[in-house]
Amino acid sequence: MKQTLRATHLAELGERLEGKVRDIYLRPRDVVLVATDRHSSFDRIIAYVPGKGEVLNRLSAYWFEQTQDIVPNHVLALPDPNVTVAKRCTPLPIEAVMRGYLSGVTGTSLWTRYEKGERDFGSFRLPDGMRKNEKLRAPAFTPSTKEKDHDRNVTPQEIVETGLMARDLLARVEDVSRRLFLRGQELARARGLILVDTKYEFGLDADGALTLIDEVHTPDSSRYWQADSYQARIARGEEPEYFDKEFLRLWFMDHCDPYHDATLPEAPADMVEELSRRYAAIFTQLTGEAVSATEENIEERIRRNFAAYLRRAS
Ligand SMILES: Nc1ncnc2c1ncn2[C@@H]1O[C@H](COP(=O)(O)OP(=O)(O)O)[C@@H](O)[C@H]1O
Ligand SMILES: [Mg+2]
Structure with missing residues (x-):
């Protein structure tokens, strides 16, 4: 066992x-x-x-x-x-989120905001007429702050203006995040996968050098779709085939109140x-x-x- x-x-x-x-x-x-x-x-x-x-x-x-x-x-x-x-x-106070596709399900996801009519996302704009799960012309850098209960979207301008990070350092984080994401997409594609979006964490080492920390391109920090079925599925208006752990969340939402119950039931062994x-x-x-x-x-x-x-x- x-x-x-x-x-x-x-x-x-x-x-x-x-x-x-x-x-x-x-x-x-x-x-x-x-x-x-x-x-x-x-x-x-x-x-x-x-x-x-x-x-x-x-x-x-x-x-x-x-x-x-x-x-x-x-x-x-x-x-x-x-x-x-x-x-x-020493971890930097932001999560460096990179998004390659117009997707997502949560309230802060790009697709949700786009569908409501938002086109100006602070540091980038999206054209009209895009479809759900379509590839962005260039990956978008959409950082969020690390907060206790939930992460909050924040524009690069806000990060600098509120003194969270210096402009030069943030520019380096963005540049490095873009290059990491493109490398991730390239290698994933060679293995039949699309790297859809991801989150990086950076820190400064004892000498003050920018350093990639935590975890990289895991299914917990990133989303992956299967590449071979992607085109046909979005053309049919279907969701891409993805690394799916949602079924376990749904089971909990059906069987208890996972936001409030003091103890949770045990997850089914087969799941x-x-x-x-x-x-x-x-x-x-x-x-x-x-x-x-x-x-x-x-x-x-x-x-x-x-x-x-x-x-x-x-
Ligand atoms: N090299 C590092 N130096 C300091 N802290 C780190 C480093 N790598 C990762 N961490 C921190 O360690 C923690 C990793 O544990 P994890 O269980 O993933 O935490 P979380 O519940 O915050 O996601 C994170 O808070 C992350 O910021
Ligand atoms: Mg973590």
């Missing part, structure tokens, strides 16, 4: 912080990011998906490597399939398995590599692999 990593308590790694998906250990010179199998939605954990942590960590590692000529990244070492040892950076298969499949489609068939306790494996890493490093 494949094991699931719900949380880690590796006191020997350092002071532990808990993100929604990652356990973060602060060490004097670096930070250890452990990607767990926690699956979040509605700003809470709704399921534990076997193999998901490994996919997020290894897929990010793949993309960090494929983009290191564009911008330096935080990766120092990969001692375990679920673990990245990273440069500890969790399906989600696990989808994460593994997109990882393999993008990288050509297989996920490991983990049968041992993952926290124990991490402990052992990390100890071996420390011995090698010393």
Whole structure:
């Protein structure tokens, strides 16, 4: 049976912080990011998906490597399939969102705003007559602020005017984000996928250098569509075939009030398995590599692999 990593308590790694998906250990010179199998939605954990942590960590590692000529990244070492040892950076206060298509379902998505008649998006305009899910002539940089409860769209002008970030630094973030996104689209396309949109996080390292941090082009930070069926489906007015985790959200909305209930019902096992298969499949489609068939306790494996890493490093 494949094991699931719900949380880690590796006191020997350092002071532990808990993100929604990652356990973060602060060490004097670096930070250890452990990607767990926690699956979040509605700003809470709704399921534990076997193999998901490994996919997020290894897929990010793949993309960090494929983009290191564009911008330096935080990766120092990969001692375990679920673990990245990273440069500890000071995160910038925005999420760098790049969008390649006129799509989306949420209230702040480009399509929702376009459909309501909006054409001027602050730093770019869109022409009349565009169809849902059509490709934008050039990818759009639509940053948002990192706020506790929800992310808020903010224009580059507002970011500078409110003193959130200096103009030069923001210009670099935009330029780098564009180049990362184009590289992502190019490599994904060669694997039969369209990179639709994504979110980058940047930080400044100890020397003040702009550094790509967190995760890159994972299904949690990005949307992917299958390329081969895209044209025919949008021509028929259908939604593209996409990496879909919505079915689990819908199940929760049908079976409880995920925004208010103190405890949630357990996600159905067959749905969790399906989600696990989808994460593994997109990882393999993008990288050509297989996920490991983990049968041992993952926290124990991490402990052992990390100890071996420390011995090698010393
Ligand atoms: N190199 C880094 N230096 C400092 N913080 C980082 C670095 N890489 C990622 N982080 C932060 O670690 C956290 C990752 O954990 P995650 O579970 O994804 O958190 P969240 O719930 O905020 O999405 C994020 O808050 C991210 O900003
Ligand atoms: Mg995160």
